[in-house]
Amino acid sequence: MAIPIIYNIRSVKARYVSSFVAILAIAGVVSVFVAVLAMANGFRRTLMISGSPQNAIILRGGATSEIESSISLEQTKIIGDTAGIQRDKDGKALISPEVVGIQCFKLRSSGTDANVQIRGVSDNALKIRSQVKISRGRFFTPGLAELVVGSNAIKSYDGMDLNGKIKFGGEEWTIVGIMEAGGSSFDSEVWCDHNILRQTYKGNENSFQSVTVQLETPETFPAFKDAISLDPRLTVSVEQEIAYYEKRSEMVFTLIKVLGFLVAFVMGIGAIFGALNTMYSAISARSTEIATLRAIGFSERSILFSFILESLFLALLGGALGCIIIIPAHGQMASTINWQTFSHLNFSFAISTEILLSGMIFAFVMGFLGGLLPAWRASRMPVAVALRGL
Amino acid sequence: MNEIKENQTKSLIQVRNLSKTYKRGNEKIEVLKNLNLDINQGEFVSFMGPSGSGKTTLLNLLGGLDVPTSGSVRIGDAEITSLSGKQLTSWRARHVGFIFQLYNLIPVLTAFQNVELPLLLTKLSKQDRKKHVEAALSIVGLGNRMHHYPRQLSGGQEQRVAIARAIVSDPSFLLCDEPTGDLDRSSANEILDLLSRLIQEFSKTILMVTHDPIAAERSKKVLHLEKGVLIEAQNKD
Structure with missing residues (x-):
């Protein structure tokens, strides 16, 4: 039978000062590690829930985002006639040809400029995107310079108030409604009539940048895609909306993770040395006990097993403390530039069980590496x- | 592993031409020189001598804590000098009980848990371990101090817990390194009484290193070491 674990637990307690330093170091690293993962997860989640498996988005062939895409009015009509698109009770295809633009507004928090995505949509937009609801006010009236502002955007930008007026693109716009989009990227957007927005940006009046359609069912997507792809009049690419947004999240998601891992790695080395130091001093002070x-x-x-276990116990406490420290950050808002749209995107930290588990595993790795050499020396x-x- | 069998005709411990040399830089320090020794089952033997005479080194070699430079140590039927480190560890668990000058109790464990430690290396059930620990602590007179931590006990009580730990697994012999060296006379006498009782009632074999002539008086045989050589054997029979 092994040396009882109670020996290690009580020894950690007996040497509480140095144990606490090691626990704190591990806790710090774990909280940063979990925060970074939660940030990346929150960013991805925000974009992922923006898409629906029942929707498809059509861009110009070769375009990777709406900004660089262009779809003609004629192509829009052909798309609208394609089989597989959901129709409303009047038999009208649920499609929304859209125009996107970027406009600079001052952030309430810092007073600095930030880009906001302005989306010109059709009056079908709310039917197609069922997660978007008007929480206050009303939807814009087609043909008028009216705006519906996302719930995060209204909180973030100076001058954006319900029934207030803002100026951009030479127009004065009235904010007539606030939309709740379930934490998706639309919460960071401003919507208006696509025809008005196109005129504002002096775009080609027969051109849009994307067309979003609602399909009869998610399963009809392959047939719809084939029909669009095989039509010689269309030089467009089709993606399921959920896949489109997933791809758009990839770059920033990876960037946050890589930078976060780098910071956590460097801090982790420090924590490993902290654990090493604590364990070496524990072993040095307990050499007679070990003998x-x-x-x-x-x-x-x-002996080896016992001291590795002791280090892992420190890691367990440090990891748990780190997780507890960072859990209140769950749901807290953060914002970053979405490099696909060059606009500001609000998202919330999303801590999941898997992320906490990853934090604990990271803590155990630090504890194991920090305890291995001292435990080897003790044995x-x-x-x-x-x-x-002696 | 060879088992130790009680054999009155043959010594329990046979030491032949035992030498131990330490190296310090280029210098060789001969701590024990061709030492020969026989100790029978149930004997109480004291080793005396000035500091650096090799008493503790001899005790370490007999207890399998160190390996000799040359010579043989046979305990029962086991030639311990030929055992590997791993075999020696396992052999110590079954055959040797150690008692140290500073008791060497684990401060974060209670008296009960300290005494239980050697039993964790056996296949005894938790219930059986409890019975053995309670028996050992009651032999040393600390049945009512089982759940005290070492810091809550006096020096004499701590040494008695250490003795309980040494005898709990019923080892073949006990090695005591200055067991009364850190105690006042009264506590020292209690410990020596206890060791004598272990010989009389439980036929234990005890080898004790001491500087204290009064402690040595209690043993059946006193062996004097000087500069690594046994110079005198005083047998009281």
Whole structure:
């Protein structure tokens, strides 16, 4: 039987000052690590929930985002006639040809400029995107310079108030409604009539940048895609909306993760040295105890295992503390530039069980690496010498 | 692994031409020189001598805590000098009980948990371990101090817990390194009484290193070491 774990737990308690320093170091790293993962997860989640599996988005062939895409009015009509698109009770195809633009507004928090995505949509937009609801006010009236502002955008930008007026593109716009989009990227957008927006940006009046359609069912997507792709009049690309937004999240998601891992890695090295130092001093102070255990008959392996376990116990406490410290950040808002649209995107930290588990695993890795060498040294201690307290 | 069998005709411990040399830089320090020794089952033997005479080194070699430079140590039927480190560890668990000058109790464990440690290396059930620990602590007179931590005990009580730990697994012999060296006379006498009782009632074999002539008086045989050589054997029979 191994050395009882109670020995290690009580030893950690007995040396509470140095144990606490190691626990704190691990907790710091774990909280940063979890925060970064939660940030990346929140960013991705915000974009992922923007898309629906029942919707398809059509861009110009070769375009990777709406900004660089262009779809003619004629192509829009051909798309609208394609089989597989959901129709409303009047038999009208649920399609929304859209125009996007970027407009600079001042952030309420810092007073600095930030880009906001302005989306010109058709009056079908709310039917197609069922997650978007008008929470206050009303939807814009087609043909008027009216805006519906996302719930995050209205909180973030100076001058954006319900029934207030803002100027851009040479127009004065009235904010007539606030939309709740379930935490998706639309919460960071401003919507208006696509025809008005196109005129504002002096775009080609027969051109849009994307067309979003609602399909009869998500399963009809392959047939719809084939029909669009095989039509010689269309030089467009079709993606399921959910896949489109997933791809758009990839770049920033990876960037946050890589930078976050880099920071956590560097901090992790520090925490490993913290654990190493704590364990080396613990072992140095307990050399007579270790030698006594060896004299009694506990094997080198038992000692090795026991001290690795002690280090893992420190890691468990540090990891748990780190997770507890960062859990209140769940749901807290953050914002970043979405490099696909060059506009500001609000998202919330999303801490999941998997992320907390990853944080704990990271803590255990630090504890294991920090404890391995001291534990090895403890197990190889010459018994007769250590018994003399040398 | 060879088992130790009680054999009155043959010594329990046979030491032949035992030498131990340490190296310090280029210098060789000969701590024990061709030492020969026989100790029978149930004997109480004291080793005396000035500091650096090799008493503790001899005890370490007999307890399998260190390996000799040359010579043989046979305990029962086991030639311990030929055992590997791993075999020696396992052999110590079954055959040797150690008692140290500074008790060497684990401060974060209670008296009960300290005494239980050697039993964790056996196949005894938790219930059986409890019975053995309670028996050992009651032999040393600390049945009512089982759940005290070492810091809550006096020096003499701590040493008695250490003795309980040494005898709980019923080892073949006990090695005591200055067991009364850190105690006042009264506590020292209690410990020596206890060791004598272990010989009389439980036929334990005890080897004790001491500087204290009064402690040595309690043993059946006193061996004097000087500069690594046994110079005198005083047998009280």
